[in-house]
Amino acid sequence: QQQVRQSPQSLTVWEGETAILNCSYEDSTFDYFPWYHQFPGESPALLIAIRPVSNKKEDGRFTIFFNKREKKFSLHIADSQPGDSATYFCAASHSSNTNKVVFGTGTRLQVLP
């Protein structure tokens, strides 16, 4: 059972456009939702994260929109740059950080100049 679903599998946008990556989850007890990005040959790195007490979290060009009722959240990358090209993973976990993180299947983002 895939607990965290992610779409699209791949996404191509032009430089300057907003890229939108989507995720949904099953377990309503998840309460921490990070996004990671992973460049080829590199390890995943935390990009931004949100807790359900908020429905929006911004960090520079990156914004998470969260809909607790529909159990969906999305990452918006504004003014996309070629350097943003990477694979992005949404994830979910429970409060205690000793609990495992459940990852989505990833979105391969390509930003064309």
Place this chain on the structure above:
Amino acid sequence: NSKVIQTPRYLVKGQGQKAKMRCIPEKGHPVVFWYQQNKNNEFKFLINFQNQEVLQQIDMTEKRFSAECPSNSPCSLEIQSSEAGDSALYLCASSLLGKDTEVFFGKGTRLTVV
């Protein structure tokens, strides 16, 4: 930048051979995770530790996989009898205790079972 050190970066083993990989978590991080990332980029949680104690592990881990995090030594993940389906990137991650603490990943060990 992550300071989780994984060795070796690449590991090639024949089917049935033992495969062992190591991880030095970031200094001061008591929580360690092992994940398997397959060629489709899918993550599978394997096991996690708090200090030397196993917190959670999946069934697969309990059979052919073993892991430990001894005090004052690197953590390790060992596959007793490698199978072709074990070919993947094995990622170690560590974190502090507490809410909202970041999990830092190492660069991984890419295992190829031939």
